[in-house]
Amino acid sequence: MKNQASKSKRHIDPRVFYRPFIELFWGFKQNTLPTLFLAVWVALACLFLFTNADLWLLGKLELMVLYPSHDAIRGIYGFALLGSGHLFWGLHRTGVFLRFERKLKAALGSAGLQNRLGQYPKLIFDKPLDAHTRKLRLTRAHLPVKDFETKKPHLEASLKIYIDSIIERRENGTVDILYANKPMPKVQKFPPLECFEKCQFQVGQTRSRSIICSLKQTPHLLIAGQTGGGKSTALRQIITTLYLRNQGMEFLLVDLKAGLEFQIFEDLPRVTVPLSVDQVGKKLELAGETLTKRMELLKGEKVKDIDAYNKKLSGKKAKLLNRVVIVVDEAAELFLAGDHASASEIQKIRRTLSRIARQGRACGLHLIVATQRPDAKALDPQVKANLTGIISFPMANLPSSMTILGCGRAAELPPISGRAIYKNGLDMVELQTPFLSVSDAESLLESSRQQGKAKALQPQKNAAIKLHEAAAEVDFGE
Ligand SMILES: Nc1ncnc2c1ncn2[C@@H]1O[C@H](COP(=O)(O)OP(=O)(O)O)[C@@H](O)[C@H]1O
Ligand SMILES: [Mg+2]
Structure with missing residues (x-):
């Protein structure tokens, strides 16, 4: 023995x-x-x-x-x-x-x-x-x-x-x-803008790596979670990155609940912030028309998407197409009829958003929707089905998490602001979203505002102006 x-x-x-x-x-x-x-x-x-x-x-x-x-x-x-x-x-x-x-x-x-x-x-x-x-x-x-x-x-x-x-x-x-082998950071600093290529932004930092999302691969996004989780902060940093890194990209920012979240973007060129359901309906109608026109243009040129279109027509004195990002915070306000909107108005908005979600990818129309309520009433199921990238902040209970992610992980997140689950296709990771305060966002945007003014004074047309004149362009202004 x-x-x-x-x-x-x-x-x-x-x-x-x-x-x-x-x-x-x-x-x-x-x-x-x-x-x-x-x-x-x-x-x-x-x-x-x-x-x-x-x-x-x-x-x-x-x-x-x-x-x-x-x-x-x-x-x-x-x-x-x-x-x-x-x-x-x-x-x-x-x-x-x-x-x-x-x-x-x-x-x-x-x-x-x-x-x-x-x-x-x-x-x-x-x-x-x-x-x-x-x-x-x-x-x-x-x-x-x-x-x-x-x-x-x-x-x-x-x-x-x-x-x-x-x-x-x-x-x-x-x-x-x-x-x-190391824990996740509790606060993730907003990364330098130079880290991002066109159409990219940071979703967050996992315990080990930075997760970058591109609208080219993930054209539409859903941001879900209880109040205080970090949805509006996530929208702020995503919009700021996309705005500053993509000359010519247009934004339609919808926040019908308080209307305060998008104040810092209000007076920027290329940004429209409608304040009533009526205005939102009109702007979305314009976006819907743009979608139809662009689809015809792509068909006419026999190309699969706007990148291919712009490549084919660049240098031919042709009008190029820019990307358009439609952001909706507190989506339930837009999907539920009430004192602020009639059922028929809401129905129309639902139809347009659903069409953009289904067909927008090729035409360069993108949707980013944030909501507290994941149920079918508060978020149109057809729209939801096409929002392929999902950032879920903590959800109140298992069923809400199941509705958003198909599993209970969002209900098990620790109560840390900015902590979320990111699901893209089958991949799912826990991460800390970057924190960009209102004042930091304002100062970042302010410098670009000044640059924009200086450029506008120069006699030659810059790329952004050229894009703005493009065919099938969205001009959300009155
Ligand atoms: N990524 C983050 N990192 C650290 N704190 C955050 C982060 N996101 C949000 N917070 C904090 O949580 C608070 C609520 O965030 P907010 O974006 O308004 O949540 P929601 O829109 O989901 O209600 C903010 O005031 C901020 O102080
Ligand atoms: Mg909010």
Whole structure:
């Protein structure tokens, strides 16, 4: 018995021999190698070799027999010495991996993630995605992915990790868990505008990475959540980024509840802020007409979208098309009839918005809708079905979260302003949305306002003016 015990104690996991190379491969591939450490190591090894310090050391230790006498072997020895830092790092990562695997087994056991046959999910791999996030792939052991979701807090506590998302890979019978070792920031600073290309804005920061959204890939957005979650703040920062980074982009900003949220944008060129349902109806009618005209233009030129149209016609003295973003805060005011609007008016608005949501993508008409209430009455189902990107701040209860995301994650968010779930297609991540205060937004917009005035005084037409004259252009002014 004693013999057996000592044998198992001496047992070395065979993965120690090949796993370091796998870790190195992933390190190279995902660019997560500790470059400073390795550079210092290689520099020291070079110094060691070129000053013959190895000869001196072996001489001192009376181990000269170990010194390679043949040139070729000396070459291999030198190469091995230079690469030994990489090997040590690979060994270190292997140790971390094997310890993590042991902890994972214990965590799955204590979380009760076990199927009726008594089987637990098995680790397939645990690899880095970037400097902070890792992906853990487990066999599902015939367990529904919902079980993993429910046990998320337990797994986080036992493994001392922060899980970003749990994704089922049904075709392989596996589950991917994206996690990081550090918590999410409670406040995320508004990033410098230079970070964004045309049509892009930051949705937020996960524990490990910045999530950028582009209207080209995600043409329409839904922003949901209880009062105080951060919907209007999110709209403010999205509009500010899009406005400042896209010359010529037009905005129709609708806030019928208080009408205060969009005050800071009111007197900007390219921005229209209607204040009554009647005005909103008229402006949306214009947008609907623009949609029809643009569809004819695209058809006439046999192109698939406005980017292709503008590319085809640029340099031909033709009028180019700009993008139009229609933003609705507190959407229930626009979808529910009441004292402020008749049922027929609301019906018309619903029809136009639904058409823009269905057909706007190719024509460069985008919808961003924020709402507290996710139900069919307060948000037209046809509009909702086409809002492919969803940012959900905390929801009051499970059914509301289910209506918005198809799962309960928005009801489980911590009560931190700006904390949200972002769903785009099948991907879902928890993130902290950037905070841009009213005064910061005003000062950012003020500088652009001044620049705009200065440019307008110059005799030549700038790009924005040219776009404004474009065919099938929306001119929301009276
Ligand atoms: N991303 C954020 N980071 C930090 N605080 C935020 C953030 N978004 C909102 N807040 C805070 O929460 C408050 C309510 O935000 P608001 O955007 O008005 O919520 P909603 O429109 O959902 O009611 C704001 O006054 C602000 O102080
Ligand atoms: Mg609000």
